Amino acid sequence: MAQSVLLTGAAGRVGDAILGGLADEYEWRLLDRDPPTEDYPGEFVVADITDDEAVREAMEGVDAVIHLAGDPRPDAPWDSVLTNNIDGTQTVFEAAVDAGVEKVAFASSNHAVGHYETEERTPEMYRADDDYLLDGTELPRPGNLYGVSKAAGESLGRYYHDEYDLSVVCVRIGNLTKDHPPIDYERGQAMWLSYRDCAHLFDRCIAADYGYEIVYGISDNDRKYYSIERAREVLGYEPQDNSARHD
Ligand SMILES: NC(=O)C1=CN([C@@H]2O[C@H](COP(=O)(O)OP(=O)(O)OC[C@H]3O[C@@H](n4cnc5c(N)ncnc54)[C@H](O)[C@@H]3O)[C@@H](O)[C@H]2O)C=CC1
Numbered sequence: 001m002a003q004s005v006l007l008t009g010a011a012g013r014v015g016d017a018i019l020g021g022l023a024d025e026y027e028w029r030l031l032d033r034d035p036p037t038e039d040y041p042g043e044f045v046v047a048d049i050t051d052d053e054a055v056r057e058a059m060e061g062v063d064a065v066i067h068l069a070g071d072p073r074p075d076a077p078w079d080s081v082l083t084n085n086i087d088g089t090q091t092v093f094e095a096a097v098d099a100g101v102e103k104v105a106f107a108s109s110n111h112a113v114g115h116y117e118t119e120e121r122t123p124e125m126y127r128a129d130d131d132y133l134l135d136g137t138e139l140p141r142p143g144n145l146y147g148v149s150k151a152a153g154e155s156l157g158r159y160y161h162d163e164y165d166l167s168v169v170c171v172r173i174g175n176l177t178k179d180h181p182p183i184d185y186e187r188g189q190a191m192w193l194s195y196r197d198c199a200h201l202f203d204r205c206i207a208a209d210y211g212y213e214i215v216y217g218i219s220d221n222d223r224k225y226y227s228i229e230r231a232r233e234v235l236g237y238e239p240q241d242n243s244a245r246h247d
């Protein structure tokens with residue numbers, strides 16, 4: 001029988017990429033605070049992730065969670081990321097543990113490590129001939145308060161793994177853009193994640209076995225400064241796209 005997966009933030013862009021590739025692969029329960037405006041492949045729960053009771057109800061009978069819901073704006077103010085990204089993520093992890101969920105894939109971000117992009121390293125590090133590489137073992141260096149909230153989410157995942165043995169993978173997503181990489185934006189081309197690679201990566205997050213992991217979620221871009229080796233090794237991620245093919 002197909003695994004049952006709760007997808008929070010289902011009505012957003014990353015949710016669109018995941019459902020676009022995996023609609024028929026799992027039994028989906030979808031959650032978003034925005035009501036559905038189209039047909040979705042599964043039960044759609046309209047709820048806020050800070051609503052503990054609603055999240056617990058949505059979690060019942062679920063094998064795995066892909067947690068996307070949150071404020072995605074790099075310039076989001078503190079009150080929003082505190083509520084939506086930190087408090088909301090804690091509510092999701094806690095409810096997952098209490099419901100006996102096996103795995104949670106958490107949508108972290110490149111902005112959790114944004115301050116590795118120093119003036120001395122940029123823009124050279126965004127180019128194919130530069131060998132600077134982050135591999136996921138480095139400490140967070142958030143580039144903004146949104147990045148701080150994502151580093152906090154990774155830390156919450158670490159806690160729920162260590163304390164309750166929940167399998168957690170934090171995917172530091174790069175720049176998800178449909179059909180082609182960002183145009184005239186070297187940083188975005190370096191961290192492009194295509195829609196099909198995004199769906200495949202989260203598919204692997206549901207299927208693979210792991211304890212606690214931090215991986216980068218980008219396509220196999222020549223320009224990359226995020227290693228995808230850990231995602232390949234632990235998750236079996238095999239990206240098909242590369243922003244260099246769109247130059
Ligand atoms: N799109 C990208 O390139 C990247 C996205 N991410 C992360 O991936 C996740 C999804 O991002 P996108 O799909 O781009 O954003 P989006 O804004 O398109 O989708 C987010 C969805 O979450 C919902 N949502 C927000 N706060 C909520 C709450 N408190 N309760 C319930 N639903 C809530 C929104 O209604 C929206 O449908 C976010 O956590 C974001 O930080 C990380 C790195 C890059």
Ligand SMILES: O=C1O[C@H](COP(=O)(O)O)[C@@H](O)[C@H](O)[C@H]1O
Pocket residue numbers: 071072073074108109110111173174175176187188
């Ligand atoms: O975390 C995120 O990162 C992407 C890429 O960042 P950008 O600053 O280069 O645009 C961003 O587009 C997305 O909205 C955000 O959630």
